[in-house]
Amino acid sequence: MNRAVYLFILPGFLWYVVFHYLPILGNVIAFKDYSIFIGIRESPWVGLQNFRDILTDPAFEVALRNTLIIEGLQLLFAFPAPLALALLLNSLINERVKRGIQSVVYLPHFLSWVIVIAIWQQLFGGDGFLNQILLNRGFEPVNIMNNPDIFKPLVVLQTIWKDAGWGTIIFLAALTKIDAQLYEAAVIDGAGGWRRLINITLPGIRSVIVLLLILRLGSMLTVGFEQYFLQRGVGAEAAEVLDTFVYFRGVVNGDWSFAAAVGLVRAIFGAVMIFAANWLAKRFFDEGIF
Amino acid sequence: MATAETTNPRPDPAVFADAAPRRRRPSSRPPWMEETPVWLTVLKSVVLAVIVLMMLLPFLHVFAVSFSSYKDVLGGGLILFPRSPTLAAYEAIFNGGIVVRALQVSIGLTLFGTLAQMIFTTTMAWGLSRPGVPGSRALLFVVLGALLIAPGIIPSYxxxxxxGLLNNYAALIVPGLISSFNLVIVRQFFMNLPQELIDSARIDGASEWRVFWNIALPLSKAVLAVVALFYAVAIWNSFFNAILYLQDSTKWPIQLVLRQYVLQGSDLANAADTASNQPLPPAKTLQMAIVAVATVPILIVYPFLQKYFTRGVLTGAIKG
Incomplete structure (x- = not known):
């Protein structure tokens, strides 16, 4: 046995303990009335008071509702978008064209949200490109980027623009694994393109779809931070999600224990959802991740 | 919608100038596949061309505006090519100090941060990739568990x-030293290195460190390059940690300065400066110049990233 191997593991292990698992223990402040001046240890215990407060907090209700609506829209539109794009790309025969398109559609994934929103602002903002054209032609300008009524679909569109291309990678990898002989046999049996899609392609990548859906449900209450934080000018009523809520309540307003309680509820809910989705997937599709 | 059928689309040649094949190759259409109907080929080409334009035109527009003169911007409308290109906006922001300092901060953080991340990630990945180490399975669960449970914003803060790391650049690097995802990719690659090579080095008396440094790392250049690029892009783009831990705005990296001047519309006279007495270029061009300088580093490393992940370095490792 080579003891030196442990020396390789040690620095990383210590990092995980201090910067990942130790803060998880810090969630005890959710059961305390934590004050930054007297520290975690000395702050008094308050039992479940912070959790009871969550139920009656109107701002929390808004943040939870926004999060659920946005997640619903994401599941409906942003989740299938990469699948559709992957099927389209997969149907291209010319490898060079396919790779050229891939390299274009992956690109926005690597840009920060600040850049993405700056670009959208430039195109669709108050004095952006679209409104300048409208004004020049004598039309009324339209309010897209700062309109609480359409904020949610807008942020879903931004997500699709940024990440749908990148999302195709995993589907494309799965599509190449499908046995080409299946298609050949289906053609001999007289199956057209549509039937081959329904009966071979989609079942062939079912396990990947189920896997991604399970992971997705686990992070159901985590829809992101930056895109909402950056566009919060549209009003908290429309743009506040749980992540930004925790940040503003805790870090900005100093309501540490309450914010930690919200974070904890969310983490536990996420874990429960992952196990529940996994159980359902095993039961109905005979697939699962563990 | 898309089907399993295949086609040879003939997209807009202007867009696909690079991608279009220079000479005709024998078709890779499988023999069993029927010819695609023309309407479907046209439909697919149009859809793909629209998608590609939606991704490319915004960038072109941003760069065009950043090079535009007053006259071009006032004219409004679709600017894809500045009619009278000028470097005025870039001169102004590079003379102004704030953007230059933010760029220096971001470059420094990216270089040091990526180096530190690579050291922590590769050493631990190597340790966990060695067969027959007692306890290494439990240690691997420490790594994988981190993917399932996140500590949360408040306790991390x-x-x-x-x-005592508030307002310290270490706060932007240390909490993200290891990404479990990247560690698993590197470990997987180390596990597949030829064992005979490592054994023979051992027999020749090489220490664990020598095997790691002189054999494992050089053999893993491709995967290390792609992981390093992923880390570097993430630090360059990092926003949340900076907003969380750096209250002092003079320490801000480029992403926060970008938000301040482009999204929040802070007065650009502070960020820009013209050495002479010329009037400041229009705010729009200054803003787009800041967006452009924050984007260019990504565009520069992108082809390298692209080269590796299309080869399946990543997808291969994820499967493992």
């Missing part, structure tokens, strides 16, 4: 505060 309190930890950094307790450590």
């Amino acid at each position: 309190l930890l950094i505060k307790e450590l």
Whole structure:
């Protein structure tokens, strides 16, 4: 046995303990009335008071509702978008064209949200490109980027623009694994393109779809931070999600224990959802991740 | 919608100038596949061309505006090519100090941060990739568990505060030293290195460190390059940690300065400066110049990233 191997593991292990698992223990402040001046240890215990407060907090209700609506829209539109794009790309025969398109559609994934929103602002903002054209032609300008009524679909569109291309990678990898002989046999049996899609392609990548859906449900209450934080000018009523809520309540307003309680509820809910989705997937599709 | 059928689309040649094949190759259409109907080929080409334009035109527009003169911007409308290109906006922001300092901060953080991340990630990945080490399975669960349970914003913030790292650049690097995902990719690659080579080095008396440094790392250049690029892009783009831990705005990296001047519309006279007495270029061009300088580093490394992930370095490792 080579003891030196442990020396390789040690620095990383210590990092995980201090910067990942130790803060998880810090969630005890959710059961305390934590004050930054007297520290975690000395702050008094308050039992479940912070959790009871969550139920009656109107701002929390808004943040939870926004999060659920946005997640619903994401599941409906942003989740299938990469699948559709992957099927389209997969149907291209010319490898060079396919790779050229891939390299274009992956690109926005690597840009920060600040850049993405700056670009959208430039195109669709108050004095952006679209409104300048409208004004020049004598039309009324339209309010897209700062309109609480359409904020949610807008942020879903931004997500699709940024990440749908990148999302195709995993589907494309799965599509190449499908046995080409299946298609050949289906053609001999007289199956057209549509039937081959329904009966071979989609079942062939079912396990990947189920896997991604399970992971997705686990992070159901985590829809992101930056895109909402950056566009919060549209009003908290429309743009506040749980992540930004925790940040503003805790870090900005100093309501540490309450914010930690919200974070904890969310983490536990996420874990429960992952196990529940996994159980359902095993039961109905005979697939699962563990 | 898309089907399993295949086609040879003939997209807009202007867009696909690079991608179009220079000479006709034998078709890779499988023999069993029927010819695609023309309407479907046209439909697919149009859809793909629209998608590609939606991704490319915004960038072109941003760069065009950043090079535009007053006259071009006032004219409004679709600017894809500045009619009278000028470097005025870039001169102004590079003379102004704030953007230059933010760029220096971001470059420094990216270089040091990526180096530190690579050291922590590769050493631990190597340790966990060696066969027959007692306890290594449990240690691997420490890594994988981190993918399932995140510590949360509040406790992470309190930890950094307790450590006295608020307003310190270390707070932007240390909490993200290892990404479990990247570690698993590197470990998988190390596990597949030829064992005979490592054994023979051992027999020749090489220490664990020598095997790691002189054999494992050089053999893994491709995967290390792609992981390093992923880390570097993430630090360059990092926003949340900076907003969380850096209250002092003079320490801000480029992403925060970008938000301040482009999204929040802070007065650009502070960020820009013209050495002479010329009037400041229009705000729009200054803003787009800041967006452009924050984007260019990504565009520069992108082809390298692209080269590796299309080869399946990543997808291969994820499967493992």
